[in-house]
Amino acid sequence: DTGVSQDPRHKITKRGQNVTFRCDPISEHNRLYWYRQTLGQGPEFLTYFQNEAQLEKSRLLSDRFSAERPKGSFSTLEIQRTEQGDSAMYLCASSQTGAGTYFGPGTRLTVT
Amino acid sequence: AQRVTQPEKLLSVFKGAPVELKCNYSYSGSPELFWYVQYSRQRLQLLLRHISRESIKGFTADLNKGETSFHLKKPFAQEEDSAMYYCALGHTGTASKLTFGTGTRLQVTL
Numbered sequence: 001d002t003g004v005s006q007d008p009r010h011k012i013t014k015r016g017q018n019v020t021f022r023c024d025p026i027s028e029h030n031r032l033y034w035y036r037q038t039l040g041q042g043p044e045f046l047t048y049f050q051n052e053a054q055l056e057k058s059r060l061l062s063d064r065f066s067a068e069r070p071k072g073s074f075s076t077l078e079i080q081r082t083e084q085g086d087s088a089m090y091l092c093a094s095s096q097t098g099a100g101t102y103f104g105p106g107t108r109l110t111v112t
Numbered sequence: 113a114q115r116v117t118q119p120e121k122l123l124s125v126f127k128g129a130p131v132e133l134k135c136n137y138s139y140s141g142s143p144e145l146f147w148y149v150q151y152s153r154q155r156l157q158l159l160l161r162h163i164s165r166e167s168i169k170g171f172t173a174d175l176n177k178g179e180t181s182f183h184l185k186k187p188f189a190q191e192e193d194s195a196m197y198y199c200a201l202g203h204t205g206t207a208s209k210l211t212f213g214t215g216t217r218l219q220v221t222l
Contacts, residue, residue, distance in 0.1 A: 003155075004155075031208065033209070033210075035210075040121075040214065041214055041215075042116075042198050042200075042212030042213050042214050042215050043156070043198075043210070043212050044212070045209050045210065045211070048209055056209065091156070095208050100146070100158045100161060101146075101158065101208055101210060102158065103148075103155050103156040103157075104155060105155045106155070
């Protein structure tokens with residue numbers, strides 16, 4: 001499968017714990033995005049990388065959230081001191097300049 | 113502010129009936145509009161881009177800048193069209209960041 005992959009697919013954690021998600025984009029794509037989706041809503045933009053540079057962050061991304069894309073390949077999204085409100089599907093997507101955006105299967109986070 | 117509105121949460125049609133999924137947007141720049149589809153237990157997939165002006169799986173969508181709409185249409189619904197459909201707005205100058213609507217679930221029944 002040459003599409004966007006995400007790991008893990010499901011994560012259950014207790015409030016206050018830290019979690020980290022990984023995204024592997026389509027290999028030739030230079031842009032990588034993180035979105036969050038809650039029940040009954042469409043995906044909401046969190047942050048975006050062009051190669052290894054993080055160029056934009058949404059106001060949704062509090063200081064407990066941090067994303068990295070070392071060497072412009074895979075990306076990680078870390079949430080520190082998780083809260084119940086962080087429970088959501090976290091989607092990664094990638095694109096090449098001028099082309100469509102392709103989504104991964106998502107990581108479903110449940111904070112208990 | 114950029115916004116995408118999909119007024120219907122659920123659209124139920126009979127097999128063979130025409131389908132129209134509504135999408136309206138607000139954006140001050142030059143919009144790029146997309147339709148994404150999510151079948152049961154599958155990832156979000158790109159269905160249509162307005163700049164491509166193509167028909168995918170029998171679906172078409174025309175950008176109407178006067179009415180700020182990008183409705184998705186299909187003349188004859190099939191059972192396999194049952195899915196969640198999201199309209200999305202791309203932001204010019206911000207590297208394809210997308211603003212999504214809340215989605216419409218299309219249910220095609222016999």
